[in-house]
């Protein structure tokens with residue numbers, strides 16, 4: 028933040044274009060200390076941003092003041108990730124003075140491109156989980172709920188992905204290098220966070236025996252940075268509070284006294300590394316000490332802050348769970364459970380049982396994945412080293428919990444072992460999701476199938492024990508960003524047709540259905556899609572110098588690169604299409620542009636190889652004169668919220684092809700369908716609910732069901748059989764294996780082909796290949812009939828009402844938080 032950016036008292040906060048111009052002019056002078064001739068694009072951006080921020084401040088203060096006065100039940104959304112995307116455009120949409128704003132900016136001669144370029148995206152998340160948190164903040168503010176986001180102010184967000192020689196290369200995303208005009212540092216909200224040390228038996232303030240946490244070292248301070256979260260066209264401005272690590276004031280006296288001043292300063296600086304960088308792995312637990320420290324750091328600071336706020340109006344804990352709802356976005360913040368126990372028992376001298384009741388009533392836990400490698404576990408050794416008192420508390424929670432469970436299941440030690448928060452073998456470890464379940468009154472999955480799998484499989488024992496605890500709340504997306512802002516032309520057509528209300532009541536889009544019979548409407552719908560495809564093509568031309576044919580079918584697969592998401596299946600399809608074109612160059616075919624984008628975790632070799640495979644296929648196909656006008660393969664580097672905003676509106680076909688039973692929900696599927704793409708997908712995650720909404724005639728479903736996948740796991744699966752029996756598949760795999768796409772590194776893709784043919788094809792790519800290709804044929808047939816295609820496109824958008832994050836948040840209010848939306 029720019030310290031000098033305090034609003035000057037003579038600034039007018041009106042929203043007319045004259046007031047805006049005036050304010051931008053004043054900020055240029057008083058906040059940037061520049062005049063127009065010497066000002067740079069960054070000065071312009073900052074002056075504009077501060078002008079917009081001024082328009083939020085009053086509502087922000089008023090909203091927070093009102094919460095303070097009325098003391099409603101507050102919702103705290105704890106998340107290691109918030110993928111908010113670009114700030115300026117989002118604020119403009121929610122503030123409702125876009126037209127005056129653009130006029131003011133234009134009249135001042137400020138270039139919109141300069142504003143866009145300087146509007147750096149805060150990439151404080153990996154993918155779906157972080158973006159979901161951001162959509163939920165938008166919905167909570169729009170619904171006027173007293174909600175707070177709590178997270179970490181990483182200095183380096185998700186890495187910047189470059190493609191060099193077809194390989195992913197990571198570089199640092201130093202998003203704060205020029206400061207951010209949107210965050211307000213609050214050095215007055217600074218909390219100590221302790222680490223390490225040991226415990227000993229002592230007495231608490233009330234004279235009762237307790238365990239004391241002593242001799243901690245490398246303690247840090249957590250400092251608050253506040254970011255305003257305005258609701259859409261209302262007066263609510265909520266708070267996203269991110270914690271930055273600051274060193275404590277004290278030196279390490281031992282080092283200092285020994286005369287090594289510089290080392291003493293260095294030691295202080297090291298403590299600030301806690302909030303330096305976001306771990307870039309999605310759905311994979313890393314087990315690094317620094318990550319554990321990050322988790323505790325933000326949980327500890329957030330709870331201290333929540334309790335400070337609660338204590339402003341309450342002197343006892345009696346009403347705590349009636350005033351505070353804390354939602355854990357995955358088990359990453361599950362340490363909040365033992366931490367609140369520690370505060371209540373050790374510091375506030377509450378009896379254990381009373382404290383436990385408060386804790387369980389306060390917390391809710393959202394599970395985001397069933398992939399075993401993603402479920403966090405910490406070795407007892409590491410936990411005991413970094414957080415010795417918390418380890419004791421977790422053991423105590425477990426002891427009391429298992430005692431009760433044993434009463435219910437007297438002779439079932441196997442079950443008790445499964446229920447335990449502690450895994451004994453191969454290394455004694457804490458199962459964080461079990462901790463989150465035991466310590467919460469509600470546990471939810473994020474789509475119907477996912478919640479069903481939690482109840483019947485992954486957490487079956489828990490569901491037997493606490494049948495009322497498990498719920499489903501299907502994920503959602505905010506239509507303010509994912510339609511109104513990213514697809515302005517379509518948004519305008521919708522407003523003209525059904526009125527503005529869809530922006531807050533997405534169900535209203537159902538009223539579009541009669542227009543599937545209106546030729547004029549169909550034509551306009553198609554024109555808008557074409558215009559969005561051209562915009563996408565312009566971006567691709569700018570970035571990759573490749574010309575796309577906007578008449579071709581834009582087939583889009585954008586998301587993190589992961590084996591279970593099966594980008595490989597689409598890549599195999601691309602090769603099969605290429606071969607068909609080569610073999611029968613003169614047959615009529617539907618020209619297709621296959622667009623991929625997504626990041627691979629830096630340590631995930633197989634995912635990185637998938638990127639290399641895609642870029643290698645692209646090289647070959649795009650440069651082959653026999654095929655290049657009928658088939659293009661594109662890999663757009665550095666997928667981000669900003670890129671999604673121009674890719675998604677331009678998609679015809681949405682690839683949602685994860686192995687059934689593996690994608691908890693997906694939200695890209697919803698964004699694409701809302702923007703009129705037709706889905707080709709498996710019966711996985713929210714695809715199933717999308718099918719239920721749009722009807723099976725308006726979606727392309729293929730492949731094994733989750734049950735069938737399970738059956739192949741139990742009854743055996745022979746990927747080689749598919750390879751042997753399907754000549755087209757065999758040809759595709761052989762070409763990749765034999766170096767057709769990488770003549771300079773002919774064996775480079777062997778690990779990938781081996782994973783399919785030798786190592787059991789864990790994600791059942793070969794089993795689904797045939798049906799996938801047949802279904803893609805049906806896609807092409809439909810695409811040849813533009814009116815029929817467009818009608819289905821309209822039907823898709825029209826039926827996305829229930830995938831608004833407003834609906835999800837209403838359900839959280841009703842089913843988990845006990846709040847009226």
Ligand code: D6G
Pocket residue numbers: 087088091211253266336
């Ligand atoms: C935001 C806006 C500011 C308000 C503050 C409240 O920074 O006007 O005073 O939040 O913070 P708490 O006291 O609720 O933490």
